Amino acid sequence: MIFALELKKLRRTGFIPIFLGGGLTAAAVPLINTAVRTETFSGLPEEPFPILMDANWGLMAQLTILLVVCGCCLIYHTEYADRGALKMNTLPVCQTSLFFGKFSVTLLLTLLALSLQTASLIFSGIHWFPDKSLNLWEMIQDMGFEIIMLLPTLTLMLFTASLFQSMWLSLGTGVILTFLGSMIQEDHLILSLIPFAAPYRMLHAVSPADISSCILACIIQTFLFGIMEIIYLHTRRIFT
Amino acid sequence: MNQTIQSAKSEKTATGMISLIQIELIKIRRSHIFWILLIPAVMMWIPSALNANVNFQMDDIGIMPEHNFFIQGFMGMAWFMIPAALIICTVLLNQTERTNKGFLKMLSLPVNTGKLCLAKFLVLLLLMAVQMMFTIIFYYAGALLASRLENYNFVLGFPYVAGGAAKIYLAIIPMAALFWMLAVLIQTPVFSAGICLASVVPSVLMVNTRLWPFYPMDYPFYMLMTEYGKQAEHIFSTEIQWMPMLPVAGAVTVLGLLVACVRFGKAETR
Amino acid sequence: MNIIETIQLTKNYGDFTAVSEMNLHIPKGHIYGFLGPNGAGKSTTMKMFLGLTNPTSGYFTIDGKTLSSGRIPILKKIGSLIEAPAFYGNLTGTENLDIIRRILGLPKSSIDEVLELTGLTQHQKRQVKKYSLGMKQRLGLAGALIGKPPILILDEPTNGLDPVGIHEIRSLIRSLPKQYDCTVLVSSHLLSEIELLADDVGILNHGRLLFEGTMEALKDYASHAGYPADNLEETFLAMIQTDNAARKWGDFK
Incomplete structure (x- = not known):
């Protein structure tokens, strides 16, 4: 019920268009990049998907992170802008479930944006690498890995957005974190798994021994930020 | 004739530009924007100071460690953080007006909306100048720290550092005008911010194409890269190609501001 | 007339x-x-x-x-008070009036005058977002009266x-x-x-x-x-x- 309610609240706020638009923008990256530099890529000896991911995922991941930042800002901005949140607080509804309702809605739409990107990568693979065989299953696994890598970023950003009533503060924090995350080097395994840095990891580039620890680390962080939100919801009456 | 008399009268009592800027500065009190401008400047230089030893491994491109420290550190700032801070500031300037309808009160006062729009744009540039100042201050803090850690003088002269920062600062003006126009035209703040942020991300690619002069979002990064090209071999062009950047930049700035000032407040006075 | x-x-x-x-x-x-x-x-x-x-x-x-x-x-x-008074929530009562005063080019004393007139003097240093509905209304009125239009x-x-x-x-x-x-x-x-x-x-x-x-x-x-x-x-x-x-x-x- 909460999920349906959260979706309803987002009517006419541009929430779905922003995820569609963001997903399409990120999906355009491999199309444009491969179309412009076809020779550079088609000459490479590797499989098509690793080539495409190596060439494009950095930009696509950053666009997706920014999309998550904007989405989280918007979903809480609609609560705070006309004091809808205040009304919600006075209703007999569990605050925590409201947060997880928002989490599910954002996750669902992030999935939508990622599927658009997957489709575009598959198209690029088929269209520009006609001589090579495509491993679709590998591609889908890779995108499944990306959604797990995005989870901590999404949860932390949603937590941040719930903290600030002024949107420029949540947007500013999100953008600064995006900036810092993009500077973290890949070779540092633990650092590279923190929110805003983890989404740049690619399944084919992670050594098979580390894959399960990457996934575990991201799931643990997601729970951790979820718990932080619950603690915040239960203690904020003390501060405000 | 009647019009000129009216406008002459309005000059007398209505507010001048300086006064309007002062008013805009009052409005952003307690907005915490200071921290949003300060934190990236600090966060950028501390890690590069701690990792300063990498600057000694640049023999293959023939750059001096102190120059490498300065340019590499500034790079993240020029391509992403400065444009992003610009976007956050546009959101700030718009949202302070829209929450609680302060803007409606402004519109019912005898102020020229175009002038008001221009004052806000100048405040935007002022906030960016503050961030550049922070960047320079923390560059020196970082360079001193790195010098202490590595026993090597990383500190560059002030005219060089300030000159580099000033070039980057001037290069953001066309982009600022463009972002400001989008913020005025698009009522939903997340939309305008999202579009602007998405336009910043590809600037790293655009700067390497021949189309770079037509993409104002990459100007600051371009400025830094030419500086890189001067200090290192075979990295980037060594001279700034002013043509056709200058006319494009001028046109973008003038057009962006013109559209913004004409459309400013129109949505509220349908 | x-x-x-x-x-x-x-x-x-x-x-x-x-x-x-x-x-x-x-x-x-x-x-x-x-x-x-x-x-x-x-x-x-x-x-x-x-x-x-x-x-x-x-x-x-x-x-x-x-x-x-x-x-x-x-x-x-014209001095005006329009529906749900418009103001800047992050500013105090005095600061809100100061913005109007500067635009109208009035002396500083005009702020104290209208604060007194509308009975807001003791709340002038509080942020407006913390005002009660009645106080916001009074501030809106002060913003209309300032400068005796x-x-x-x-x-x-x-x-x-x-x-x-x-x-x-x-x-x-x-x-x-x-x-x-x-x-x-x-x-x-x-x-x-x-x-x-x-x-x-x-x-x-x-x-x-x-x-x-x-x-x-x-x-x-x-x-x-x-x-x-x-x-x-x-x-x-x-x-x-x-x-x-x-x-x-x-x-x-």
Whole structure:
């Protein structure tokens, strides 16, 4: 019920268009990049998907992170802008479930944006690498890995957005974190798994021994930020 | 004739530009924007100071460690953080007006909306100048720290550092005008911010194409890269190609501001 | 002499008519009560006077000036309080007034003057987002009164105030024409309020002006038309109901 309610609240706020638009923008990256530099890529000896991911995922991941930042800002901005949140607080509804309702809605739409990107990568693979065989299953696994890598970023950003009533503060924090995350080097395994840095990891580039620890680390962080939100919801009456 | 008399009268009592800027500065009190401008400047230089030893491994491109420290550190700032801070500031300037309808009160006062729009744009540039100042201050803090850690003088002269920062600062003006126009035209703040942020991300690619002069979002990064090209071999062009950047930049700035000032407040006075 | 006049003033939002061919006459130095139920077009008319929205057709003059000569000369004459008072929540009461003061080019003392006048002196250093509804309303009023403008446009100025506050603000408004030599246009959906405040009254329903004249004339009109004249509140209700019934009949036909 909460999920349906959260979706309803987002009517006419541009929430779905922003995820569609963001997903399409990120999906355009491999199309444009491969179309412009076809020779550079088609000459490479590797499989098509690793080539495409190596060439494009950095930009696509950053666009997706920014999309998550904007989405989280918007979903809480609609609560705070006309004091809808205040009304919600006075209703007999569990605050925590409201947060997880928002989490599910954002996750669902992030999935939508990622599927658009997957489709575009598959198209690029088929269209520009006609001589090579495509491993679709590998591609889908890779995108499944990306959604797990995005989870901590999404949860932390949603937590941040719930903290600030002024949107420029949540947007500013999100953008600064995006900036810092993009500077973290890949070779540092633990650092590279923190929110805003983890989404740049690619399944084919992670050594098979580390894959399960990457996934575990991201799931643990997601729970951790979820718990932080619950603690915040239960203690904020003390501060405000 | 009647019009000129009216406008002459309005000059007398209505507010001048300086006064309007002062008013805009009052409005952003307690907005915490200071921290949003300060934190990236600090966060950028501390890690590069701690990792300063990498600057000694640049023999293959023939750059001096102190120059490498300065340019590499500034790079993240020029391509992403400065444009992003610009976007956050546009959101700030718009949202302070829209929450609680302060803007409606402004519109019912005898102020020229175009002038008001221009004052806000100048405040935007002022906030960016503050961030550049922070960047320079923390560059020196970082360079001193790195010098202490590595026993090597990383500190560059002030005219060089300030000159580099000033070039980057001037290069953001066309982009600022463009972002400001989008913020005025698009009522939903997340939309305008999202579009602007998405336009910043590809600037790293655009700067390497021949189309770079037509993409104002990459100007600051371009400025830094030419500086890189001067200090290192075979990295980037060594001279700034002013043509056709200058006319494009001028046109973008003038057009962006013109559209913004004409459309400013129109949505509220349908 | 009329300081504000409207000539066939009309405002449409799409196919919805908010104000319909209205001819208002507001005499200088009077308090003019603008009366009508919610959604009658009171706020829309006031917004047109302030240039916050443009008329669809017709025009108005304020102190002999029309919109075609620019908004700014008109706005210089007007102090205004518009629906749910507009302000900057992150600023204190004084800072909010300071913004208005700077734009109008007034001396610093004018802030203390209006704070005193509206009874906000002790709350001046608090952030406005922490104000109560009544305090926000008083701040809105202070923002209108600052600089003693010759015309005041007040949209439901006693909204959200307690009975003591209502009385205070009412006496303040009542005293303004004599004190500052100004004209006041004040709107309300309560006739009892207008009866105590205004010299003249204009009654609006669904964007149309049903009646305009002095309070005395309203009483005469009521007794002639067969409305209960001893209780003006009932007169008002009866007028609105008759008009609504006529409109329905018109739609039906």
